[in-house]
Amino acid sequence: MKDVHSSHLGREIRVAWAIAVKDMRTYYTQPPSIMFGILFPFSLFLSFSIGRNLPLVTQIPILVSQTLFFASSSIGPVVIPIERADQTFDRFLTSPVSLLAILMGKTLGGIIYGAGISIIPVLVGIVFFGSQITNLGALIACFALSSLAFSALGIMFASIPGQTVGQVMMPLNFVRIPLLFISGVFTPIRELPTWMQAVTMLSPLTHTVELARYSSGGETFFGPLVNIAVLTFYAAIFLFMGIRFHTMNQRKE
Amino acid sequence: MGSAIEAINLTKYYDDLLAVDHVNFEVEQGEIFGFLGPNGAGKTTTIRMLTGISRPTEGTATIIGYDIQRRSVSAKEQMGIVPDVSNVYKDLSAWDNLVFTGKLYDMPKALRESRAEELLKMFGLYERRKEKVKGFSRGMKRRICIAMALMNRSHILFLDEPTSGLDVQSVLIIRDLIRKLNQQGLTIFLTTHNIEEASQMCDRVAIINHGKIATIDTPEKLKRTVESLQSVEVAFEATPQNALKELEELPQVSEAVKQGDKFRLFTRDPSSVLASTWNYAQNNNLKLITVNTVGPSLEDVFVKLTGIKPATAEEEPEKMGHGKAQKMTGRKEQQ
Numbered sequence: 001m002k003d004v005h006s007s008h009l010g011r012e013i014r015v016a017w018a019i020a021v022k023d024m025r026t027y028y029t030q031p032p033s034i035m036f037g038i039l040f041p042f043s044l045f046l047s048f049s050i051g052r053n054l055p056l057v058t059q060i061p062i063l064v065s066q067t068l069f070f071a072s073s074s075i076g077p078v079v080i081p082i083e084r085a086d087q088t089f090d091r092f093l094t095s096p097v098s099l100l101a102i103l104m105g106k107t108l109g110g111i112i113y114g115a116g117i118s119i120i121p122v123l124v125g126i127v128f129f130g131s132q133i134t135n136l137g138a139l140i141a142c143f144a145l146s147s148l149a150f151s152a153l154g155i156m157f158a159s160i161p162g163q164t165v166g167q168v169m170m171p172l173n174f175v176r177i178p179l180l181f182i183s184g185v186f187t188p189i190r191e192l193p194t195w196m197q198a199v200t201m202l203s204p205l206t207h208t209v210e211l212a213r214y215s216s217g218g219e220t221f222f223g224p225l226v227n228i229a230v231l232t233f234y235a236a237i238f239l240f241m242g243i244r245f246h247t248m249n250q251r252k253e
Numbered sequence: 254m255g256s257a258i259e260a261i262n263l264t265k266y267y268d269d270l271l272a273v274d275h276v277n278f279e280v281e282q283g284e285i286f287g288f289l290g291p292n293g294a295g296k297t298t299t300i301r302m303l304t305g306i307s308r309p310t311e312g313t314a315t316i317i318g319y320d321i322q323r324r325s326v327s328a329k330e331q332m333g334i335v336p337d338v339s340n341v342y343k344d345l346s347a348w349d350n351l352v353f354t355g356k357l358y359d360m361p362k363a364l365r366e367s368r369a370e371e372l373l374k375m376f377g378l379y380e381r382r383k384e385k386v387k388g389f390s391r392g393m394k395r396r397i398c399i400a401m402a403l404m405n406r407s408h409i410l411f412l413d414e415p416t417s418g419l420d421v422q423s424v425l426i427i428r429d430l431i432r433k434l435n436q437q438g439l440t441i442f443l444t445t446h447n448i449e450e451a452s453q454m455c456d457r458v459a460i461i462n463h464g465k466i467a468t469i470d471t472p473e474k475l476k477r478t479v480e481s482l483q484s485v486e487v488a489f490e491a492t493p494q495n496a497l498k499e500l501e502e503l504p505q506v507s508e509a510v511k512q513g514d515k516f517r518l519f520t521r522d523p524s525s526v527l528a529s530t531w532n533y534a535q536n537n538n539l540k541l542i543t544v545n546t547v548g549p550s551l552e553d554v555f556v557k558l559t560g561i562k563p564a565t566a567e568e569e570p571e572k573m574g575h576g577k578a579q580k581m582t583g584r585k586e587q588q
Contacts, residue, residue, distance in 0.1 A: 018356035
């Protein structure tokens with residue numbers, strides 16, 4: 001019995017990985033992925049940083065957080081509507097694998113994209129601007145948990161039954177852009193009024209920014225353990241809700 | 254031999270709309286089963302429930318004995334699916350499309366690569382295996398799509414309009430392939446609009462209309478149920494302008510239909526109609542170039558059971574603003 005279960009689990013993992021690899025090869029270089037996953041966070045960062053007399057080293061955690069946030073959450077909303085329109089998503093539904101494995105594959109595609117893009121500013125900071133990683137564990141936790149939570153957020157929004165990227169990306173941006181303003185990206189949390197500090201606590205992006213700053217020697221307002229706990233909580237919630245919404249969609253099919 | 258597919262009270266509601274209404278049928282292993290019906294009759298919804306894409310509101314279906322809902326993984330391992338749209342990955346090569354399908358079925362690397370090579374050679378696409386599919390013709394994409402459905406050596410192949418919109422050569426290749434696969438023991442569930450195709454290829458056909466099964470039988474038995482739809486087909490060297498109206502007024506002709514350069518005269522008594530047509534030709538100095546007596550076709554059965562009338566097709570252009578569409582059929586009350 002144990003062998004049956006372990007072989008079933010192994011099969012689910014292999015298929016999820018195959019889906020993620022296929023998504024990387026097929027969709028990472030598609031214009032909407034580049035636009036919403038790379039150009040969008042870089043443009044926002046430049047519009048924020050240009051003209052402000054802040055040392056670049058202190059701004060790198062902000063760029064890392066923004067790219068983790070936008071890149072990870074963009075892959076699901078790009079891939080799934082395109083696959084619905086081409087009816088290639090039906091291929092997964094008719095293959096001998098669970099919906100959970102399919103969505104895990106899609107989530108993994110977002111994690112690798114987000115983490116892969118976001119490592120670039122970290123390396124640029126270290127090589128060209130002398131920034132340092134003082135806590136590698138915090139950086140790994142920041143990358144792992146944030147890319148998982150935000151990729152799952154994208155998959156959750158991709159349950160909106162649209163067949164174009166815009167139909168999913170527009171409502172997602174209604175959530176993503178306001179989050180930027182309540183996540184201590186533009187203003188340090190310590191300088192905010194108390195009620196606003198409570199609001200920032202609720203945003204998952206706050207905890208990505210905090211962990212990114214903490215890993216490079218900066219301070220964290222809520223503390224790294226709270227940051228990790230909140231990101232873990234959001235990753236679990238987004239995954240659960242995403243699977244639930246996609247299951248509901250299949251019932252309506 | 255056991256059943257390959259069994260639909261038991263299969264029902265699907267979309268909100269208040271009843272798309273499929275307690276459908277029951279059984280497909281034997283090794284048969285080619287045709288599933289016919291007009292647009293919106295419930296064909297695609299049924300196929301989506303049988304293949305596990307859509308969940309039935311009521312009822313269930315089994316695939317080689319496995320319940321598609323409760324034992325979906327085992328059921329899905331038994332089937333390959335070719336939907337009405339060639340849902341291939343356009344940005345992947347032909348080879349990668351097949352290999353990825355093998356991965357979805359968790360086939361070992363050596364097995365999926367040897368199967369992909371075998372199928373690409375069988376479909377005449379091996380030389381182009383490294384090219385991205387987006388550069389392929391519609392017929393080639395269709396062949397890739399069928400090859401993907403065959404990757405896992407399934408027992409049942411669902412084909413939804415496999416030859417729709419293809420050139421003659423691709424149609425012949427695909428029909429020949431379906432026959433060969435069936436001879437090798439594969440059960441084929443074929444949805445098609447092409448009634449002649451169903452008549453030529455299927456062991457049995459089901460006709461679905463308004464979400465309900467209207468009939469299930471062999472094509473020949475179905476044709477025998479509508480013997481009243483016998484007809485005489487005639488063609489004249491030169492066709493007079495009002496020939497359709499005059500022919501439908503001949504004794505024993507219940508309906509006259511113009512089909513290209515020929516007229517089809519429906520009757521219960523072909524010999525009388527042959528005589529009166531001959532007289533009509535003599536009286537009007539017309540030279541008959543074709544005279545055939547025609548038995549009912551599967552299309553006639555389909556039209557009778559679904560209630561589709563040629564007038565329905567004529568109404569469409571009028572709705573679209575082409576009100577001057579020429580009337581091509583005549584009907585009169587049964588004598």
